[in-house]
Amino acid sequence: MNPYLDDDLEAIAAQARRFAEARIAPGYLERDRTRVLDRTLMAELGALGLIAPELPEWAGGQGLPTRAAGVIHEAIARADLSMSYVNLLASLNGQILVQHARRELAAPWLARMTAGTALVAIALTEPRGGSDAANLRLKVERRGDAYVIDGEKSSISAADQADAVIVFGRTGPVDSGARGITALLVPTDTPGLTRSRFDCHGQRAIGRGSLFFDGVRVPADHRLGDENQGFAQVMQGFDYSRALIGLQVLAVARAALDETWTHVATREAFGQALSSFQGVSHPLAELDTQVEAARLLCLQTLWLKDRGAPHGAEAAMCKWWAPKLAYDTIHQCLLLHGHGGYDRGPMEQRLRDVLGFEIGDGTAQIMKTVIARRRAGRSAVPI
Numbered sequence: 001m002n003p004y005l006d007d008d009l010e011a012i013a014a015q016a017r018r019f020a021e022a023r024i025a026p027g028y029l030e031r032d033r034t035r036v037l038d039r040t041l042m043a044e045l046g047a048l049g050l051i052a053p054e055l056p057e058w059a060g061g062q063g064l065p066t067r068a069a070g071v072i073h074e075a076i077a078r079a080d081l082s083m084s085y086v087n088l089l090a091s092l093n094g095q096i097l098v099q100h101a102r103r104e105l106a107a108p109w110l111a112r113m114t115a116g117t118a119l120v121a122i123a124l125t126e127p128r129g130g131s132d133a134a135n136l137r138l139k140v141e142r143r144g145d146a147y148v149i150d151g152e153k154s155s156i157s158a159a160d161q162a163d164a165v166i167v168f169g170r171t172g173p174v175d176s177g178a179r180g181i182t183a184l185l186v187p188t189d190t191p192g193l194t195r196s197r198f199d200c201h202g203q204r205a206i207g208r209g210s211l212f213f214d215g216v217r218v219p220a221d222h223r224l225g226d227e228n229q230g231f232a233q234v235m236q237g238f239d240y241s242r243a244l245i246g247l248q249v250l251a252v253a254r255a256a257l258d259e260t261w262t263h264v265a266t267r268e269a270f271g272q273a274l275s276s277f278q279g280v281s282h283p284l285a286e287l288d289t290q291v292e293a294a295r296l297l298c299l300q301t302l303w304l305k306d307r308g309a310p311h312g313a314e315a316a317m318c319k320w321w322a323p324k325l326a327y328d329t330i331h332q333c334l335l336l337h338g339h340g341g342y343d344r345g346p347m348e349q350r351l352r353d354v355l356g357f358e359i360g361d362g363t364a365q366i367m368k369t370v371i372a373r374r375r376a377g378r379s380a381v382p383i
């Protein structure tokens with residue numbers, strides 16, 4: 001029995017697992033090859049109520065705790081990390097739209113996101129860098145009842161598959177830092193917006209790419225939060241995605257561990273099961289322990305969020321620890337499969353998939369700075 005999950009949440013997890021095993025897992029390798037998210041599967045997820053159930057009912061959700069979203073993320077990511085981006089983007093961006101968009105703007109988009117018929121991406125990173133996020137340059141200018149956007153965003157997940165993007169741009173002077181940033185919702189069919197696709201190491205079905213803005217005009221009522229306050233207000237949502245990302249990558253690691261325990265118990269060397277050698281079983285036992293502990297930290301972070309308690313430091317802990325641990329775990333599992341693990345297949349794909357989250361949504365160094373700042377105050381922030 002897990003202290004952060006009750007019978008209702010366990011039932012949601014079981015439903016999501018059944019769907020993921022039957023419908024999502026079989027196409028894991030194929031989607032890595034075709035590099036396309038399956039829109040039919042997205043809509044099936046939506047029809048089952050498995051996308052962002054924590055959102056309020058007016059927003060297409062069911063008003064459930066964020067831990068419900070967490071256990072669904074785990075189930076989908078275990079089958080295909082790229083597919084679980086549908087859940088991640090809907091939970092992160094859905095929360096942002098609920099909190100910061102006008103309801104007339106948000107409601108139709110949220111209905112489509114939770115139904116699995118629209119994908120909304122989020123664009124912060126620029127070619128000059130992502131870690132120093134408050135130093136962004138994308139130009140946003142207010143002209144009458146519209147904002148006009150010029151510049152480039154880079155390394156954006158689902159850039160070429162999204163139906164809309166939450167874009168952070170500079171409305172203040174170049175040196176205004178975090179205080180001169182405004183967030184906008186930009187439909188991707190807006191004239192002047194073009195997109196590219198990168199050739200990624202992993203997470204290939206969701207993909208990443210650039211967005212090019214050439215005089216892109218969006219109505220002023222597409223603004224999220226207040227003008228010049230986009231960074232302080234809208235960025236709060238990232239505490240949520242950090243815990244969800246932790247659960248996603250740990251679920252991938254758990255799948256690798258489960259398969260590897262079975263493999264080492266059945267494959268023999270020197271006339272004995274591999275698991276009889278402590279050089280095989282002890283590293284696995286250690287990783288299994290840490291994966292279990294990290295999962296509890298992620299669920300605890302969501303539990304704190306569900307109670308309205310501060311959880312910024314815990315979220316940053318999830319985000320630096322879980323992707324590194326998941327990578328190390330899958331690496332060990334791959335090695336214990338011998339040469340077979342190195343062949344194109346689920347194990348090597350998992351390794352490529354989880355690596356992206358050691359960078360995406362903020363690197364380990366940045367997360368550790370977030371934690372240090374919560375503990376030691378501004379003295380822990382680089383000048």
Ligand SMILES: Cc1cc2nc3c(=O)[nH]c(=O)nc-3n(C[C@H](O)[C@H](O)[C@H](O)COP(=O)(O)OP(=O)(O)OC[C@H]3O[C@@H](n4cnc5c(N)ncnc54)[C@H](O)[C@@H]3O)c2cc1C
Nearest residue numbers: 122123124125129130131155156157356359360361363365
């Ligand atoms: C799979 C994936 C998905 C992504 N999805 C999105 C997305 O949907 N939307 C989006 O906006 N962005 C996205 N990104 C971009 C991501 O957020 C950035 O790559 C990340 O924030 C780091 O920025 P950077 O790559 O420019 O590295 P840089 O900022 O150039 O940093 C390079 C290295 O220096 C280190 N470093 C920088 N500053 C410090 C410091 N003060 N102390 C110690 N070390 C430091 C970093 O940790 C890193 O290791 C994604 C990236 C990946 C890989």
